[in-house]
Amino acid sequence: MTLEILKADELAPFRHGFFTRLGGVSSGIFAGLNCGPGSSDQTDIVRTNRRLVVQELGIGADDLATLHQVHSADVLTLTTAPGTPRPRADAMVSRCPGLGLGILTADCQPVLFGDAEAGVVGAAHAGWKGALDGVLEVTVEAMVALGAERGRINAVIGPTISQAAYEVGPEFRDRFLAADPGNTAYFTDGAGDHAQFDLPAYGLARLRRAGVASARWTGHCTYGDAGRFYSYRRTTHAGEADYGRLISVIVA
Numbered sequence: 001m002t003l004e005i006l007k008a009d010e011l012a013p014f015r016h017g018f019f020t021r022l023g024g025v026s027s028g029i030f031a032g033l034n035c036g037p038g039s040s041d042q043t044d045i046v047r048t049n050r051r052l053v054v055q056e057l058g059i060g061a062d063d064l065a066t067l068h069q070v071h072s073a074d075v076l077t078l079t080t081a082p083g084t085p086r087p088r089a090d091a092m093v094s095r096c097p098g099l100g101l102g103i104l105t106a107d108c109q110p111v112l113f114g115d116a117e118a119g120v121v122g123a124a125h126a127g128w129k130g131a132l133d134g135v136l137e138v139t140v141e142a143m144v145a146l147g148a149e150r151g152r153i154n155a156v157i158g159p160t161i162s163q164a165a166y167e168v169g170p171e172f173r174d175r176f177l178a179a180d181p182g183n184t185a186y187f188t189d190g191a192g193d194h195a196q197f198d199l200p201a202y203g204l205a206r207l208r209r210a211g212v213a214s215a216r217w218t219g220h221c222t223y224g225d226a227g228r229f230y231s232y233r234r235t236t237h238a239g240e241a242d243y244g245r246l247i248s249v250i251v252a
Contacts (some may be wrong), residue, residue, distance in 0.1 A: 003033060003056055004228065010154035010214055011114045014121055015057050015100075016250040018110060018158035018218060020228040024049045029240050034230070036104050036245025038068075050247070057251055059100050064249065065092055066102045069125045073133040075142045090135050091124035093142040094252045102249040106230040107161040107222050109203050110248035113139060113212075115148035121250045126157075128172075131203050132179060140210045150211035157207075157217040158248045161233060163188065163198035165223035172197065222246070 003023035007016060024033030025048050030041045033049050054064050065081040068088045075091035076082075078099060092101045093113075101123035103110040108127035114120070124130070124139045136155075143153060170193045176183040186202045187195040200217040207215035222229040235243035 003052060005056065006158065006218055006220065008112070008156040008216070008218065010156055010216065011112055011250060013116060014114045014250050014252070015059075016112055016114075017057065018112075018248045019053060019246060020159070021230055021244060021246060022228060024052060026244060029235070029242060030244040032244065033247070034244030035102075035247035036106075038104075039244060040242045041244065053102075053247055053249065054100065057100055057249060059098055059251055063098055064100045064102050065094075066104060067092065067125070069104060071125075071127050071129040073130055073135040073138050075124075075135070075138045077142055077146065090126075090130050091122065091139040091142070093120065093122040093139060093146060095120045095146050096252050098251065100249045100251045102247050104245040104247055105158070105160070105222075106232045106235075106243050106245050109160040109199060110158040110246070111136060111139070111155055111203065111207075112158065112248060112250040113143060113153055113155045114250060115143060115152045115154075117152055118146070118148045119252065120146045120148040121252045123248065123250055126203055128197070128199060128202075131199070131206060132176065136203060136206045137210045140207075140212060151213050153212040155207045155212050155215045157200050157203050157215070159218060159220035159222050159229050159246065160200050161223050161231065162200070162221035163196050165221060165233065166197045166199060167191070167194050168197045169194055
């Protein structure tokens, strides 16, 4: 099956894509393009899926950089793809032509960045914790250190969980309000003492405050479209043993 790739005009002319689960060779609960080596899917199958991704982007298998993501605000500046074990961080930046920066997600925000004039790209894994701790801002700062300008950086949030699907408890909301009372804008009332959190709106607000030229969410909800996207939360609600990981890549 042909891979499905979501692209953003704002990130041109960089080769990039938010890959859905369509295509690929995984089966069962991982059916499709599972690119997560941290899943319990067969290692060779995951490697094959990742090979399909790099072939689509026109780079070598050794030119795809991914991380051991830990929900941090740590960013790496890369000139080559790191080997194994993968470094523990949640964002990368580069100006090395032909190097692909890949983020793995299954509800969290994959965010791709580009300053075409400077030839600088970035990629971040921004779940609620990373976003709250500043992973988006440190990615922008690291790009600036490589020669990018805030006013030229375009940022696009790929498929992520939407507010309608993201129910959280009172302790979650309290943590955000303690950080900034204005964060109440990203919550609506849910059942009982629970609330619905708008992760992409929060991410967009952080990006815009960081001074980027543009920031946009593609509008795709990972939870609500099982045919196209993996979702940690949907898997949990279904009582399944594991879940696949989507990959989003931008090439310097």
